Amino acid sequence: MPRDLTCVYRALDVAEADIVAAWLDDQGITVHVKHRHAGSQVPLTVAPRGIEVCVIDPAQVESAEALVREHLQHRKEKTDENAAGRSIEAVCEECGKASRFPFEQRGTVQTCPHCRRYLDLPEA
Numbered sequence: 220m221p222r223d224l225t226c227v228y229r230a231l232d233v234a235e236a237d238i239v240a241a242w243l244d245d246q247g248i249t250v251h252v253k254h255r256h257a258g259s260q261v262p263l264t265v266a267p268r269g270i271e272v273c274v275i276d277p278a279q280v281e282s283a284e285a286l287v288r289e290h291l292q293h294r295k296e297k298t299d300e301n302a303a304g305r306s307i308e309a310v311c312e313e314c315g316k317a318s319r320f321p322f323e324q325r326g327t328v329q330t331c332p333h334c335r336r337y338l339d340l341p342e343a
């Protein structure tokens with residue numbers, strides 16, 4: 220095993236580490252994932268700080284770090300998108316039209332955007 224590995228990413232599990240490693244590999248970065256040999260169920264006692272994705276070639280560390288930042292940013296945007304995309308549908312008893320509301324408003328009383336009457340949003 221090469222010495223002086225530089226860890227550029229700590230994943231919470233092997234699956235995530237593999238995604239980052241494969242992605243970096245696609246960008247031409249040679250990586251080594253620590254603890255991979257332990258299988259998919261790595262106990263936290265083995266990897267208390269997560270699964271480390273390391274760069275073997277010191278010359279590639281900088282670009283790898285930049286790529287990881289990009290990856291994290293992209294993932295965050297995706298998560299935000301998912302959260303924003305979560306909504307519930309409610310059918311107004313007064314006018315019979317369906318409307319979508321933010322998921323956070325489930326189980327509350329809102330106003331029907333079509334007829335402006337009160338509308339009970341379902342729990343889920």
Ligand SMILES: [Zn+2]
Nearest residue numbers: 311314331334
């Ligand atoms: Zn209505």
